[in-house]
Amino acid sequence: xxxxxxxxxxxxxxxxxxxxxxxxxxxxxxxxxxxxxxxxxxxxxxxxxxxxxxxxxxxxxxxxxxxxxxxxxxxxxxxxxxxxxxxxxxxxxxxxxxxxxxxxxxxxxxxxxxxxx
Amino acid sequence: xxxxxxxxxxxxxxxxxxxxxxxxxxxxxxxxxxxxxxxxxxxxxxxxxxxxxxxxxxxxxxxxxxxxxxxxxxxxxxxxxxxxxxxxxxxxxxxxxxxxxxxxxxxxxxxxxxxxxxxxxxxxxxxxxxxxxxxxxxxxxxxxxxxxxxxxxxxxxxxxxxxxxxxxxxxxxxxxxxxxxxxxxxxxxxxxxxxxxxxxxxxxxxxxxxxxxxxxxxxxxxxxxxxxxxxxxxxxxxxxxxxxxxxxxxxxxxxxxxxxxxxxxxxxxxxxxxxxxxxxxxxxxxxxxxxxxxxxxxxxxxxxxxxxxxxxxxxxxxxxxxxxxxxxxxxxxxxxxxxxxxxxxxxxxxxxxxxxxxxxxxxxxxxxxxxxxxxxxxxxxxxxxxxxxxxxxxxxxxxxxxxxxxxxxxxxxxxxx
Numbered sequence: 001x002x003x004x005x006x007x008x009x010x011x012x013x014x015x016x017x018x019x020x021x022x023x024x025x026x027x028x029x030x031x032x033x034x035x036x037x038x039x040x041x042x043x044x045x046x047x048x049x050x051x052x053x054x055x056x057x058x059x060x061x062x063x064x065x066x067x068x069x070x071x072x073x074x075x076x077x078x079x080x081x082x083x084x085x086x087x088x089x090x091x092x093x094x095x096x097x098x099x100x101x102x103x104x105x106x107x108x109x110x111x112x113x114x115x116x117x
Numbered sequence: 118x119x120x121x122x123x124x125x126x127x128x129x130x131x132x133x134x135x136x137x138x139x140x141x142x143x144x145x146x147x148x149x150x151x152x153x154x155x156x157x158x159x160x161x162x163x164x165x166x167x168x169x170x171x172x173x174x175x176x177x178x179x180x181x182x183x184x185x186x187x188x189x190x191x192x193x194x195x196x197x198x199x200x201x202x203x204x205x206x207x208x209x210x211x212x213x214x215x216x217x218x219x220x221x222x223x224x225x226x227x228x229x230x231x232x233x234x235x236x237x238x239x240x241x242x243x244x245x246x247x248x249x250x251x252x253x254x255x256x257x258x259x260x261x262x263x264x265x266x267x268x269x270x271x272x273x274x275x276x277x278x279x280x281x282x283x284x285x286x287x288x289x290x291x292x293x294x295x296x297x298x299x300x301x302x303x304x305x306x307x308x309x310x311x312x313x314x315x316x317x318x319x320x321x322x323x324x325x326x327x328x329x330x331x332x333x334x335x336x337x338x339x340x341x342x343x344x345x346x347x348x349x350x351x352x353x354x355x356x357x358x359x360x361x362x363x364x365x366x367x368x369x370x371x372x373x374x375x376x377x378x379x380x381x382x383x384x385x386x387x388x389x390x391x392x393x394x395x396x397x398x399x400x401x402x403x404x405x406x407x408x409x410x411x412x413x414x415x416x417x418x419x420x421x422x423x424x425x426x427x428x429x430x431x432x433x434x435x436x437x438x439x440x441x442x443x444x445x446x447x448x449x450x451x452x453x454x455x456x457x458x459x460x461x462x463x464x465x466x467x468x469x470x471x472x473x474x475x476x477x478x479x480x481x482x483x484x485x486x487x488x489x490x491x492x493x494x495x496x497x498x499x500x501x502x503x504x505x506x507x508x509x510x511x512x513x514x515x516x517x518x519x520x521x522x523x524x525x526x527x528x529x530x531x532x533x534x
Contacts, residue, residue: 001427001428001429002427014429015419015427015429019418020418020419022373039519039520040519043371043518043519044369046462046518047371047461047518048369048370048518049370049371049372049373051360051361051370051372051373051374052361053358053361053422058419074419076374076421076422076423077422078423079423101364102369
């Protein structure tokens with residue numbers, strides 16, 4: 001049984017008190033540049049998913065507490081939660097550094113675009 | 118060619134106290150180069166190798182497997198075989214598989230114990246009743262032998278079912294495929310392995326793929342824990358681990374890996390002689406030849422590679438089945454286990470070519486792969502041998518996610534199937 005803690009209201013509970021919402025940090029391309037969304041970008045947004053064996057970042061909802069969505073970092077092999085953080089936030093820096101594969105690529109690009117902005 | 122199994126070989130070996138049975142397959146060291154390599158020795162991978170050798174005369178091929186053959190989802194499912202899907206492409210591939218199962222034991226000279234005992238899909242809400250009626254019409258147009266049955270007939274087919282019209286989810290009828298049933302999942306893997314091996318295919322176990330070598334847009338080889346294997350064609354058939362393998366080739370997949378659990382009860386006398394699926398309440402059940410009730414339900418809602426599922430998912434399944442079959446409420450459960458299933462957005466598989474030349478993929482069978490093994494291997498072998506999708510595999514290509522041409526089975530079979 002997974003045990004979670006909501007970073008918004010602080011409620012603690014098991015997985016039946018929360019709702020799993022899939023991969024975190026999925027960005028809808030049309031929100032940023034509606035005029036230039038390629039078919040491939042739309043496919044990536046709708047269907048392509050990071051599916052790491054190890055550290056993963058996902059969305060959860062505090063169903064029986066405050067009802068807010070939040071983010072969680074979890075290991076998909078050990079099931080251990082590494083961090084809970086806000087829905088508008090990026091994960092703690094040490095977890096970003098730990099991320100591998102597609103997640104590492106994603107965070108590198110995201111941090112680059114945010115530093116430029 | 119290996120000596121055939123028959124009643125005579127059984128008698129002959131019985132005389133020798135069964136000490137002289139030949140091994141069903143070899144355990145060769147990998148050669149330096151193959152014409153094609155299949156990654157993953159589960160049912161789908163071994164079937165692919167078998168049909169590559171049998172139908173396409175490609176015998177200089179290998180199947181590499183991280184663990185032992187048939188040790189993943191092939192040995193972890195609830196062995197249900199049916200083909201009554203809603204969409205035409207699904208009907209075509211699942212019915213091909215189901216019909217191949219009918220004489221698979223003869224074809225492989227290996228008893229896969231295919232038992233067409235009938236699959237009954239309960240309608241427990243008005244909505245579900247209509248949805249299955251629609252599926253029934255679609256299936257009859259496609260020539261499938263399926264029909265709707267009344268609550269009275271359901272009770273006749275499954276006497277232990279709860280037919281109380283006042284319960285929360287009463288039986289309003291059922292959708293029945295008499296030619297569906299079950300098979301012995303290990304035997305399917307073993308039979309295909311033995312068949313492929315006897316035609317010269319190398320089945321290499323304990324050989325984990327650690328990298329895929331590319332030259333430009335082409336694959337040229339595999340890095341494994343048993344050394345580098347050169348090959349121009351790679352078929353990836355690794356179910357829950359397909360994303361990790363495809364990442365090695367730089368191909369991102371529309372897949373999420375989740376845990377699906379199943380469990381069996383202590384063995385009891387025969388109480389149910391067909392497969393019952395209760396999709397509204399999320400559970401399905403049949404009885405094995407040993408007398409155990411074989412029970413499955415839905416997946417956990419989050420990604421998982423641990424082959425251990427969550428307790429709430431299991432509890433949900435059991436609750437549902439106790440409502441449907443009150444007689445089982447005092448049964449003890451013997452074993453439970455989990456398998457890592459590869460879920461696509463539309464709950465339909467992905468079969469075909471990838472953007473990388475020579476790299477083929479067959480995955481996304483999610484919670485319903487066992488029933489499809491012969492058909493999947495048949496069309497995937499054809500796809501690899503001819504470097505173009507088999508007509509039945511064509512709608513299941515990766516490009517359907519770009520074109521938005523989904524094969525939506527997620528509503529038709531809301532629960533795991």
